[in-house]
Amino acid sequence: MTVDVAVTGLGLITSAGHSVDATWQGLCASRSFAVRDPVLAGLPVDFACSVSDFDAADRLPRRLVRRTDPFVHFALTAAQQAWDDAGLAPGHVDPARIGIVLGVASSSYVGFGPVFQRLDRGEEHLVSPLMMARSIPSMAAGETAAHLDCRGPNFTVSSACASGGHALGVARDLIRAGTCDIVLAGGAESGRATFNGIAFARMGALSKRRHDPARASRPFDRDRDGFVLSEGAAVLVLERTDHARARGATVHSVLAGYGASADAHHPTNPHPDGRGLHHAITTALADARISPADIDHISAHGTGTPVGDLIEARTLAASFPAGPPPVTALKGAIGHALGAAPAIQAACAVLSLRHQAIPPTVNLDNQDEAIDLDIVTKAPKEVPLHSILSTACGFGGANAALVLRAP
Template sequence: MTRVVAITGIGLLTPAGPDASTTWQGLCNGRAYAQTDPVLAGLPVDFSCPLDGFDPRALLGRKLAARTDRFVHMALAAAAQAATDSGLDGATANPRRVGVVLGVAANSAASYDAAFGYQLTGDYDLVSPLTMARSLPNMAAGEVAAHLGLRGPNLTISTACAAGANALGVARDLIRSGSCDIVLAGGSESGRTRSAALWFNRLGALSTRCRDPQSASRPFDRDRDGFVLAEGAAVLVLERLDHARARRAPVRALVAGYGAAGDAHHPTAPHPEGRGITDAITAALTDADLTPSDIDHISAHSTSTPAGDLVEARVLHRIFRGRPPAVTALKGAIGHSLGAAGAVQAAVAVLSLCHQAIPPTANLDTQDPAVDLDIVTKAPRQRPQRTVLSNSSGFGGANAALILQAP
């Protein structure tokens, strides 16, 4: 039992809602949350999936909000939600045995944009002295630890869009190794910056449906043309099962398996045969002592890019011997939150187990005939499920797979 790791709390902020309950309802209604974004005005791609109504000053106070950046704001909010959901406080845990591991892909490009602008114009005195501290990628984990008084290992994982999933895997291993009793783990990212929108567009990775943003992110659809930048955060409380039971914490799910693998192929393109995805899923199944037939539902990485979606679909078809279980792809609704995406998927997978339902994939109107998968669309699918596989991939050939089980 000391090696069994439970999830006892969920904190979640997505374009579908500012918390876990609202996000779940927002995903289940089947709509997409992309919209024209004034932050990106004048750029070739001027839309994103933002967190509407998120006011860090109201949540964190004016002083803390002013000295930290948006990816830190979201991490702090999600961590506070998760700690409350878990019933975690100073009286129930030894702070030296509680760690923080968060995934962040690119840290705060917004601060860089502002500082570089002043450098180019020679207005050096207008560069904030807080720029360095605001923009370091480890500041999300550092600020969460400081805010909650957590003195265990404090780590940041940066594996592009697999970072949130890798953070959960590393957190699980810290607990299983005996280094921690509890770890707050997940990811936080805001892709809504002018530099990110320009760079990804120049790479050809973004959808260019500026006239109809809501239909832009189309996982596994025949007419997909790229992903939609988004922001979001998810923090889960991972905890040794016996420790959770001793303090009577709610056990939402178990982290049954984790696998990570590299493509060793290309900086941005997936391996054409999905070598890294295959190895990560296989490692997770082995770690969980499960077979493909034990998986009841797959949360796909599927970003809505022409190449990436097809590679992932073929891998799933091959691993599950032509009969994969039901698949959903959240990015059709809430876009791609980069380093946070894998943690968001994991949090929603836990909610799927709690509700015994699979949320639909938004904007899948005409399934690509080359994608031979049973994809949930239009409405949630109610079905008994015990085990969920969540896939994540990122630039640099990073791949991560998590297997979550009902307790």
């Protein structure tokens, strides 16, 4: 018998807001949060969607903040929100039955930059002994487990920009297998670093609209020219539905389907016919025991790159023979948070189910004529929602698809 896995807690911190409600309100405001970024000053692309006016020390112990990097701050903040939202408390649940699975794509290049500068100056003695422990991807999950006393399986999934989606899928499977009763799952990332800014700009992946950052991220628009770097985190509390009901928890939604695949094609470009993403989508639908016609809304990967958006759009059209349902792409508003992006999409899909509304795709002024999708723009669209598909693609040909449905 298939075990239903419920979402009982949500935590979000994004460039649109520092909480679940603030992020949702920001997305529904139909505006971009891209601005000039002092961290990227002097680079060919000097803007990003940053988590502004955020001081981790206002929410976390100062000693913990000092020994960790921003992606960990975001993970801890979102995890604490999700923990509180789920009504979890020490002593009420066996900590050995609570796991942590987080997606992180790129480690912490924020912290590595100053270290390389010191090494170049021959100042090895000034490199912090905590440098490795604060920066490796696994510390997002490790520090979260220590902070919340979760003693079950604990690890990080790293599959580029599909990381957060795979983390949620793997976490759900841990619950289905009986390994855990509860798993905190999602993704965290801080892509605002000189290394990322240079690397993505050199490969032509970033938008070059320095004169107008707020209009730079343009998913599915005919004038799109690349994505905008972003940061943030999303954590969802996943739990056996019977376990949640037994402790009186609120079930926000059900993570009903998960599909994963590889393009097996190219280090950075998706396969031209979208075969990997199509397989992930069909697998997720089969896992959820539904047909394409049962999906009411698609939260698309939609980064704003010329090739990626076109291939994704064609794949969605091929995966939904009767025509895809209404689509949105959150990256028009909040940029591309790399490994955290799929988790942010999943959390916002839960919010769409709660509010029965689809947030708009920002900056879609002139839809590409080659993209035959019903894309929500300008304002939120209120529509009955029961099942939502969320897609993610990453370097190395990694693909993830999730189906979330109303409880």
